[in-house]
Amino acid sequence: MKKLLILGAGTAGTIVANKMIRKLPARDWSIQIVDQDPLHYYQPGFLFMPFGVYGEKDVVKPKSRFLSKRVDLVMGAIDRIEPDSKRVLLEDGTKLDYDLLVVATGTTPRPEETEGMEGDDWGRNVHEFYTFEGAGKLARRLKDWQGGRLVINVAEMPIKCPVAPLEFAFLADWWLTKNGLRDKTEIQYVTPLSGAFTKPVATERLQHMLSDRRIHVETDFAIGSVDNSKKQIVSWDERTVDYDLLVTVPTNMGSDAIERSGLGDELNFVPTNKETLQADGYENIFVIGDATDVPASKAGSVAHFEAEILEENLLSAAAGKELEAKFDGHSNCFVETGYGKGMLIDFNYETEPLPGTFPFAKLGPMPLLEESRVNHWGKLMFRHVYWNALLKGWPLGIGPAMSLKGKRTDLIRQPAVVQVG
Template identity: 80%
Template sequence: MKKLLILGAGTAGTVIANKMVRKLPAKEWQVEVVDQDPVHYYQPGFLFMPFGIYGEKDVVKPKKRFLSRKVNLRMGTIERIDADTNKVYLENGDSVHYDLLVIATGTTPRPDEIEGMEGDDWGRDVHEFYTFDGSCKLARRLREWKGGRMVINVAEMPIKCPVAPLEFAFLADWWLTKNGLRDKTEIHYVTPLSGAFTKPVATERLQHMLDERRIHVETDFAIGSVDNDKKRIVSWDDRAVDYDLLVAVPTNMGADAMERSGLGDELNFVPTDKETLRSLARENIFVIGDATDLPASKAGSVAHFEAEILEENLLAVVAGKELEARFDGHSNCFVETGYGKGMLIDFNYETEPLPGTFPFAKLGPMPLLKESRINHWGKLMFRHVYWHALLPGLPLGIGPHMSLKGKRTDLLKRNSPVLAGAR
């Protein structure tokens, strides 16, 4: 019997496993997933935990509950992939043969990559919210907050969910206002980018919102170290930003097993064809989700859209056909902005986030790149969609390819003056 082996049972790995086990002939193919953690985390929920909006029960579930019973889940830590012999070796000494391999090992924050970040202040006045443990600790720290300088720093790109640090800044402004602490707190958003976001139209809109909320933005800041004694972060060009509380978004890296396997780049992300999702190293290896080096957002929506493309291409390989399905980099993200409102952005490789309506041109009902209550509720409702439809690999009614319907494509002309009217 042939084997489709999937490394990782996070969002991407779970979705593609559930899709493929329904499509591959059971008498000819076995679908097996390897993962080291029995717990599945709803990672978008980590953003809400420091502010008391979500708790453990909202974000933590057992992995087995969301994988089809026809999928074999093997618990173990991946040591390396031997692409020459089509085997994956585990830390316990076991090896697993595969005919087709899907790498879905994700990405993790690596504070150890920043000098001094894991110093004496780590877990006290230096925190992160990209892990369950980190988010819980930050929640406890905020409960003690009386005021001071709060610094939100992005170390470098790419990161998981690139809008999450901005969302944290907006939610911090809301939470501090609600608790009577906003006038006692300076919020500084420190980024290595030249603007608030990676795309011009969205950057202009987001910068306007940051200014309205008195959130100071420090751009082009490439952090080199954290000075725990002086409570400051220092850039490679010797600029310094003082903090009383540092909310860090450390360097994000792929799995160390990719480095040991000779399949990763300098950040352990796997070089991948950005359209077919096939590894550049081997024809029988594919990559999905945060593990790729694609110029697309590392977000749950991207993993969902990629899974639809990957499903078609894996079935093409099994049938001995050419790969015809193409991923266009589609990403669709709710951006929580506080005060019961949110934004929605929809973009791909070629088209940046634009104002307009989604999913229908005239009816919407959700506005793009504009705050609204319906977008806020969409963000909160997505948790239920995630558990009950996205992970099982069910259709969500949004195709993998981005549509231009309802979007203000005239704004792609950078000299257009109409953006101000879209505010």
């Protein structure tokens, strides 16, 4: 019997396992998935925890609850992949063979990559919200907040969910206003990018929103260190920003097992064909979600859309056929903006977020690049969809390819034409 082995039982790995167990013939294929943590975290919920919107019961459930009983869940830490031998070694010495391998090992924040970030102020006045533990500690810190300078800093790109730091800034403005602390708090958003976001049309809109909320944006700031004694972040070009509370998004990196396997780039992300999701140089290894180096957002929606492409290509690979399904980089993200409103952005490799309506051209009901209450409720309702449909690999009614229906296509920026001669 042949084996499909999946490394990582997070969002991406769980979706793939549940999809493939329904598609690969049970008489010919078995499916095994490996993870070291028995708990599954709804990571979009971490954003809401510091502000008391979500608690532990909203974001944590057992992994086993969301995997088909026909999927063999192996609990253990991955040591390395040995592609030439077609096997994976676990840290306890277990050896797992495979015929097809899916790498879904994700990404994690690495505060140790920035000098001084894990210094004396770490966990006191320097916090992150990209982990369950970090979001909980930040929630406790905000309960004691009486005002001062709140700095939100992104260390470097790429990061998981690129809009999350912006959402934190918007929610902080809302939460501080609600608690009578906004006029006592200066909010500064410090980013290595040249604008608030990576896409021009969306950046223009988001920067206006930040300005309207009196959130100062410091751009092109490449953090080099954190000075705990002076309560400053210091850039490589020696610019400084003072903080009373620093909410950082540390450098994000892929699994150390990828580095030990010799499969990753300098950030431990696996070089991957951005269309087929096949690992570069390996016909029987595929990569999905945050573990890839593809130029798409590291977000749950991307993992969901990738899984539909990967499903087709895994079936093709299992049958010895050419890989025909192509991923276009589709990403669909709600942006919580506070005060009971939210935005929605929809884009892919080639087309940036544009104004319009989603998912239908005339009926919407969700406006794109515009604040609305329906987008806010869409963001909150997604948690139910995530636990009850998305993880189980069921179709959600939105295909993996981005549609231009309802979008202001007249705003698509055309590449400059260079005339020769």
